[in-house]
Amino acid sequence: MIAEIVTVGEELLLGSTVNTNAAWLGERLDRLGFRTRRVVTVGDDLEAISAAVESSIGSSDLVVITGGLGPTHDDVTKKALADLLGVDLVIDPIVEEELRVRFERRGRPFTAGRRSMATLPEGFEAFSNPVGTAPGLFYVREGVRRCGVLVLPGVPYEMKAIVDKYADEIGRRLALGVKRLHRTFLTAGITENRLEEIVQDLIETRHPDVRFALLPDAKTGVRLRVSVDSKDAAEAKTHLDTVSEGVSQRLGTLVYGFDDDVLEDVVGRLLRESGLTLALAESCTGGLIADRITDVAGSSDYFKGCVVAYDNSVKMSLLGVSQDALERHGAVSGQVAVEMAAGCRKRLDAEIGVSATGIAGPGGGTPDKPVGTVYLGLSTHEKELAIKLHLTENRSLNKMLTSTAALNLIRRFVLKHD
Amino acid sequence: MIAEIVTVGEELLLGSTVNTNAAWLGERLDRLGFRTRRVVTVGDDLEAISAAVESSIGSSDLVVITGGLGPTHDDVTKKALADLLGVDLVIDPIVEEELRVRFERRGRPFTAGRRSMATLPEGFEAFSNPVGTAPGLFYVREGVRRCGVLVLPGVPYEMKAIVDKYADEIGRRLALGVKRLHRTFLTAGITENRLEEIVQDLIETRHPDVRFALLPDAKTGVRLRVSVDSKDAAEAKTHLDTVSEGVSQRLGTLVYGFDDDVLEDVVGRLLRESGLTLALAESCTGGLIADRITDVAGSSDYFKGCVVAYDNSVKMSLLGVSQDALERHGAVSGQVAVEMAAGCRKRLDAEIGVSATGIAGPGGGTPDKPVGTVYLGLSTHEKELAIKLHLTENRSLNKMLTSTAALNLIRRFVLKHD
Numbered sequence: 001m002i003a004e005i006v007t008v009g010e011e012l013l014l015g016s017t018v019n020t021n022a023a024w025l026g027e028r029l030d031r032l033g034f035r036t037r038r039v040v041t042v043g044d045d046l047e048a049i050s051a052a053v054e055s056s057i058g059s060s061d062l063v064v065i066t067g068g069l070g071p072t073h074d075d076v077t078k079k080a081l082a083d084l085l086g087v088d089l090v091i092d093p094i095v096e097e098e099l100r101v102r103f104e105r106r107g108r109p110f111t112a113g114r115r116s117m118a119t120l121p122e123g124f125e126a127f128s129n130p131v132g133t134a135p136g137l138f139y140v141r142e143g144v145r146r147c148g149v150l151v152l153p154g155v156p157y158e159m160k161a162i163v164d165k166y167a168d169e170i171g172r173r174l175a176l177g178v179k180r181l182h183r184t185f186l187t188a189g190i191t192e193n194r195l196e197e198i199v200q201d202l203i204e205t206r207h208p209d210v211r212f213a214l215l216p217d218a219k220t221g222v223r224l225r226v227s228v229d230s231k232d233a234a235e236a237k238t239h240l241d242t243v244s245e246g247v248s249q250r251l252g253t254l255v256y257g258f259d260d261d262v263l264e265d266v267v268g269r270l271l272r273e274s275g276l277t278l279a280l281a282e283s284c285t286g287g288l289i290a291d292r293i294t295d296v297a298g299s300s301d302y303f304k305g306c307v308v309a310y311d312n313s314v315k316m317s318l319l320g321v322s323q324d325a326l327e328r329h330g331a332v333s334g335q336v337a338v339e340m341a342a343g344c345r346k347r348l349d350a351e352i353g354v355s356a357t358g359i360a361g362p363g364g365g366t367p368d369k370p371v372g373t374v375y376l377g378l379s380t381h382e383k384e385l386a387i388k389l390h391l392t393e394n395r396s397l398n399k400m401l402t403s404t405a406a407l408n409l410i411r412r413f414v415l416k417h418d
Numbered sequence: 419m420i421a422e423i424v425t426v427g428e429e430l431l432l433g434s435t436v437n438t439n440a441a442w443l444g445e446r447l448d449r450l451g452f453r454t455r456r457v458v459t460v461g462d463d464l465e466a467i468s469a470a471v472e473s474s475i476g477s478s479d480l481v482v483i484t485g486g487l488g489p490t491h492d493d494v495t496k497k498a499l500a501d502l503l504g505v506d507l508v509i510d511p512i513v514e515e516e517l518r519v520r521f522e523r524r525g526r527p528f529t530a531g532r533r534s535m536a537t538l539p540e541g542f543e544a545f546s547n548p549v550g551t552a553p554g555l556f557y558v559r560e561g562v563r564r565c566g567v568l569v570l571p572g573v574p575y576e577m578k579a580i581v582d583k584y585a586d587e588i589g590r591r592l593a594l595g596v597k598r599l600h601r602t603f604l605t606a607g608i609t610e611n612r613l614e615e616i617v618q619d620l621i622e623t624r625h626p627d628v629r630f631a632l633l634p635d636a637k638t639g640v641r642l643r644v645s646v647d648s649k650d651a652a653e654a655k656t657h658l659d660t661v662s663e664g665v666s667q668r669l670g671t672l673v674y675g676f677d678d679d680v681l682e683d684v685v686g687r688l689l690r691e692s693g694l695t696l697a698l699a700e701s702c703t704g705g706l707i708a709d710r711i712t713d714v715a716g717s718s719d720y721f722k723g724c725v726v727a728y729d730n731s732v733k734m735s736l737l738g739v740s741q742d743a744l745e746r747h748g749a750v751s752g753q754v755a756v757e758m759a760a761g762c763r764k765r766l767d768a769e770i771g772v773s774a775t776g777i778a779g780p781g782g783g784t785p786d787k788p789v790g791t792v793y794l795g796l797s798t799h800e801k802e803l804a805i806k807l808h809l810t811e812n813r814s815l816n817k818m819l820t821s822t823a824a825l826n827l828i829r830r831f832v833l834k835h836d
Contacts (some may be wrong), residue, residue: 012446013444013454013456014454014631015441015442015444015445015454018438018441019441020436021432022430026430026431026432026433027434035431037431038431038458038459038460039430039442039457039459040456040459041456041457055473059440064532064617085573150527188536190797191491215429215434225434231679283677285712286711286724287704287706287709288709289707290728291706291817293704294704294705294706294778295813295814297779297781297813298781299704300728301510303726303729304732305729306705306725307723307725307730308708308724308725308726310708310712310718310722310724311722313722316766317765318725347735360712363454363571363715363716372834390524392549393552394549394575395713395715397549418429
């Protein structure tokens with residue numbers, strides 16, 4: 001089943017609003033068994049909306065349109081649909097009555113503009129809006145290819161509420177058959193290329209209904225998504241389980257989670273379960289690791305704090321790094337990383353101390369230690385280690401990659417893999 | 419001048435990635451004088467990419483395509499363009515050499531997959547990538563309507579870097595006629611509604627060629643963009659100057675910068691010029707203020723470091739906050755904020771100490787101090803102050819709003835406005 005999405009709004013074209021509706025709908029349609037083939041964004045313009053819908057309606061099973069349903073002059077989606085389908089805009093008396101009651105209850109006059117929200121292209125059905133005024137609209141065009149047309153308000157929480165309320169209903173009307181299952185493997189500590197090599201044989205020998213997608217990201221690490229389409233839910237699950245088993249065998253502990261898991265949460269859960277507390281000492285990351293740790297609600301239970309020791313004098317005074325180590329090995333060294341980790345562990349009274357020191361760039365590189373050279377340190381009362389990373393020439397990317405590697409180091413340590 | 423954007427990537431259709439590239443490009447194209455008429459998103463599919471580009475290329479002046487340029491099996495944009503235009507994919511020897519050198523310098527093998535990043539459709543020109551490997555591509559199709567085709571990597575910071583580097587060049591190649599001038603006022607410490615009220619009279623009495631846009635954002639603060647279209651550059655400049663003068667008069671020191679200025683840079687420049695050094699003490703922001711300060715290259719010149727005192731024991735041991743203040747006023751109080759600021763200033767040996775302590779949420783609120791209650795503190799050898807903020811119920815939003823307010827507090831202090 002193929003879906004296409006048409007999002008309407010000048011603010012999306014001008015970039016003053018990011019199109020989060022399209023992402024939300026894409027994910028939700030995927031779960032409902034639709035493959036979203038295309039998203040088209042146009043402005044509040046009759047012809048542009050008509051053209052976008054027309055090019056989708058003949059070749060899809062469902063067209064979802066968001067935006068342009070409100071009462072202001074530039075909300076023209078309904079008119080565009082009426083023009084396209086050669087029907088009139090008519091008042092739906094039930095919707096009109098609902099709106100009248102709703103406005104009166106809130107002590108607001110039922111103006112002509114507000115009444116216009118009760119109009120819909122003839123043949124469309126209203127899906128009432130549980131959290132706002134403009135209803136959604138639904139229509140099934142019969143023909144060589146039956147196609148549903150779902151029209152939703154552009155306000156994200158109203159759009160979501162209507163989809164959540166009517167998803168089953170839409171499925172019934174379109175007599176959906178195909179199921180789509182998917183599982184996303186979240187990894188840290190490996191590049192996209194290397195990960196692809198590891199699962200290459202699975203990609204090459206996959207069943208035609210199985211699809212792989214690699215999604216690299218400095219913050220989440222590389223994600224590997226496996227999807228399976230099938231008319232038979234049990235068969236789809238068997239396929240997905242078989243492929244997932246193979247992926248798990250190959251990736252092992254590189255995988256920190258699945259689907260909507262978040263590395264910060266995973267690390268937090270591990271710390272909480274193990275009863276261990278964490279302190280950080282950051283140089284090149286400038287506080288980003290602590291920022292990510294504290295993005296988790298309740299992190300105060302296991303996170304003591306952090307010293308951002310940007311200046312060498314702070315490394316000595318607040319972390320107890322030795323002048324000897326700084327002079328002999330330099331601030332960017334395994335030795336200093338370990339001393340920073342030990343220092344924050346002791347001074348902040350935590351069980352685990354983790355540190356990062358490196359050259360984020362663009363300045364500060366040397367032939368020996370080019371921009372992108374980073375050391376992570378880890379210290380507990382019985383163990384010390386340092387890891388060297390070779391990252392990129394981009395400052396903000398280096399900060400993010402280092403923070404992800406540090407979170408992964410904590411994860412692996414608590415899991416006793418390192 | 420009409421632009422259309424084609425964004426390529428299954429992750430965008432599946433909703434696992436929000437299409438921020440389209441928003442960024444829409445805003446940037448607007449500044450360059452293009453009206454973005456349509457954004458089309460398709461998957462990593464030869465035919466879908468070809469169809470999307472074909473439908474744009476005949477009716478636009480510029481088609482911008484992002485995504486699908488990497489070396490993995492599903493990156494097919496270049497092949498789709500070559501098919502559409504009926505040309506071959508060829509190796510660009512200069513790009514190949516650049517890539518070979520870049521990979522060798524990083525000690526990584528120059529595999530066939532990596533070499534494939536040097537291929538481009540015949541007739542295209544490579545725009546070198548200042549921050550990554552895959553180059554951008556540019557091509558001008560002559561014909562009834564001359565149309566530029568700009569192809570960019572999907573990785574946001576690489577895409578942005580190439581556009582920033584080549585924007586003028588693209589304008590020259592396409593011989594742009596209408597000038598669009600704009601100036602964006604960057605503000606901190608004021609809400610969107612209040613800002614709109616202040617400039618309401620200017621919006622109501624504006625010239626028809628002048629446009630205003632309000633762009634709220636937790637990180638940048640509210641931005642006010644003024645745009646002027648004109649075929650006559652001098653006339654446009656006069657309009658823009660007149661309106662800008664009015665805006666400046668009304669907003670005064672709420673404005674921290676213009677256009678591409680970044681609050682972190684502005685604060686850094688002020689600190690550098692004043693010769694003052696900064697230390698931070700963070701609780702609810704968890705390191706985010708330090709992270710933002712250290713996003714600026716060279717920030718080590720004025721930034722000493724930060725203590726993220728998540729645990730009250732750390733507030734006492736590393737910052738010297740008194741048990742008395744914690745017990746009598748609570749960790750979230752003006753008194754503790756000031757003691758934290760004074761503590762980090764003294765212990766990190768800086769001239770200015772700034773602190774943040776508050777209830778980020780979702781837990782921890784009380785009737786007296788609901789979620790979103792935050793205190794900022796500032797301490798110098800001759801001054802101490804605390805500011806109370808009433809923010810939202812959203813944890814990550816509260817962290818970002820607090821960090822912006824803290825940066826603005828530093829700015830206003832160094833400017834001697836507070």
